[in-house]
Amino acid sequence: MEKISKVLIANRGEIALRIIRACKELEITSVAIFSEVDVEGLWVRKADECYPIMGDVIKAYLDYEVIISIAKKANCDAIHPGYGFLSENADFAKACEENGLIFIGPKPDHIALFGDKMASKVAMKKVGVPVLEGTDEPIEDKKEAKKIAAEIGFPVIIKAAFGGGGRGMRIVRAQKEFDSMFDSATNEALKFFGNGQVFIEKYVENPRHIEVQIIADKYGNVIHLGERDCSIQRRHQKVIEISPSPRLSQDVRKELYRISTKAMFKLGYESVGTVEFLVDEADNIYFIEMNTRVQVEHPVTEITSGIDIIQRMIEIAAGDKMKYMQEEINFRGYAIEFRINAENPQKNFMPSSGTIEKYLTPNGPGVRLDSAAYTGYKVPANYDSMIGKLIVWALDWDGTVRKARRALDEFVLEGFPTNIELHREIVRDEDFKEGNLTTSYLDKKMDLFT
Ligand code: ADP
Numbered sequence: 150m151e152k153i154s155k156v157l158i159a160n161r162g163e164i165a166l167r168i169i170r171a172c173k174e175l176e177i178t179s180v181a182i183f184s185e186v187d188v189e190g191l192w193v194r195k196a197d198e199c200y201p202i203m204g205d206v207i208k209a210y211l212d213y214e215v216i217i218s219i220a221k222k223a224n225c226d227a228i229h230p231g232y233g234f235l236s237e238n239a240d241f242a243k244a245c246e247e248n249g250l251i252f253i254g255p256k257p258d259h260i261a262l263f264g265d266k267m268a269s270k271v272a273m274k275k276v277g278v279p280v281l282e283g284t285d286e287p288i289e290d291k292k293e294a295k296k297i298a299a300e301i302g303f304p305v306i307i308k309a310a311f312g313g314g315g316r317g318m319r320i321v322r323a324q325k326e327f328d329s330m331f332d333s334a335t336n337e338a339l340k341f342f343g344n345g346q347v348f349i350e351k352y353v354e355n356p357r358h359i360e361v362q363i364i365a366d367k368y369g370n371v372i373h374l375g376e377r378d379c380s381i382q383r384r385h386q387k388v389i390e391i392s393p394s395p396r397l398s399q400d401v402r403k404e405l406y407r408i409s410t411k412a413m414f415k416l417g418y419e420s421v422g423t424v425e426f427l428v429d430e431a432d433n434i435y436f437i438e439m440n441t442r443v444q445v446e447h448p449v450t451e452i453t454s455g456i457d458i459i460q461r462m463i464e465i466a467a468g469d470k471m472k473y474m475q476e477e478i479n480f481r482g483y484a485i486e487f488r489i490n491a492e493n494p495q496k497n498f499m500p501s502s503g504t505i506e507k508y509l510t511p512n513g514p515g516v517r518l519d520s521a522a523y524t525g526y527k528v529p530a531n532y533d534s535m536i537g538k539l540i541v542w543a544l545d546w547d548g549t550v551r552k553a554r555r556a557l558d559e560f561v562l563e564g565f566p567t568n569i570e571l572h573r574e575i576v577r578d579e580d581f582k583e584g585n586l587t588t589s590y591l592d593k594k595m596d597l598f599t
Contacts, residue, residue: 152467153227157220160231165192166521171459184209186529191521210234213241227251236442253466255420263439267348276415281435283350304352309338315385355587356427361409362450363422370471371414373406374454380586390446390486395584421462448540449484483549484542490534493566502530503565511559515542574598
């Protein structure tokens with residue numbers, strides 16, 4: 150890899166540390182940035198160089214002019230955006246290019262296309278990917294919207310066109326609920342995404358959320374690294390992710406791989422990416438969105454495929470050819486990821502924060518922990534509540550479930566409430582063990598668990 154020898158990491162927390170580790174293994178110099186409240190961040194210490202960004206602590210990781218100027222001053226040749234923050238900002242990717250810096254991710258046009266859920270559905274449909282019935286254009290007129298919803302047939306879901314993180318979505322089960330749901334979806338979209346555009350699509354009852362990990366280089370080589378089952382969600386946000394899906398027919402699996410790789414090839418996609426689908430009870434598959442970044446849940450795929458996704462992402466950005474072709478990828482076993490969140494399940498999952506007083510982490514065979522936490526670390530209240538990810542792996546599903554129980558039981562994290570106990574209860578649940586998982590699994594069971 151000639152073109153990249155020094156990378157600025159435009160992120161924080163566990164993903165910043167994860168990227169630093171990938172850089173070290175590729176013998177690339179890593180440069181960290183940090184806000185005023187992140188001085189004690191582990192990634193700041195582990196990077197080869199670090200630079201503070203003073204002022205607003207959220208803006209620190211979003212102010213791309215400042216970030217680009219640091220990268221240039223530090224003589225970096227590339228920027229890795231991680232997930233969240235600037236990772237899906239097409240203008241940032243473009244600004245990197247204009248400043249002679251490689252953006253480690255897809256082309257700006259692809260980021261922009263897939264950042265618009267409606268436009269991406271249209272584009273994917275054109276290349277043969279099944280999508281849910283719904284509107285192709287933003288609808289502002291409520292009356293018109295209601296008419297369309299009735300034509301599609303209730304239940305429908307109203308979604309923010311530029312949404313994410315489960316926000317700006319409303320399920321409408323009957324016509325009389327439509328008006329108020331439309332207003333609240335639009336308002337939430339405007340509040341969180343600065344754009345109130347919404348669209349409507351058919352709501353699928355009890356689907357599984359299955360997503361395909363893709364890697365594509367600049368020379369038309371597209372491979373998949375298998376699927377992840379992210380059905381365990383709370384309010385449409387992922388809590389546990391599994392690879393491969395414990396209950397997916399081989400036919401459906403193959404079809405998902407085929408249409409995902411074909412679509413990415415036809416659209417000329419480059420870099421890593423995730424094609425997300427819903428699979429209904431009759432095994433029909435529907436594309437819902439494409440994520441143009443490395444995802445939180447990438448480790449389960451790394452473990453089952455043996456491929457370091459971040460390293461390959463950096464190589465591809467540098468213009469290298471795909472290092473491992475499809476025939477060279479061998480999938481082994483099952484991996485489960487548990488998102489460890491600083492939040493209080495007793496208080497409606499309100500984010501918590503504070504100092505980690507005791508921290509004894511699980512270890513041993515088949516256990517991986519991606520986290521930037523340590524004893525004495527003060528978790529700032531300013532950012533996302535996820536403080537790490539516990540990932541377990543074993544050859545068979547039952548063994549993986551038992552390993553998950555063992556590893557979660559070993560986990561000691563004291564100082565503030567977390568969701569570790571919730572995970573312990575989930576992995577002892579019979580339906581979890583049987584792999585009976587749909588996107589409503591956790592919301593339905595929540596009363597039992599907490
Ligand atoms: P976000 O970008 O906010 O994560 P997604 O479009 O990826 O939103 O959807 C997140 C989750 O919302 C899905 O995993 C699923 O649980 C639910 N969802 C989204 N669209 C539908 C739909 N049409 N029918 C049923 N559930 C849906």
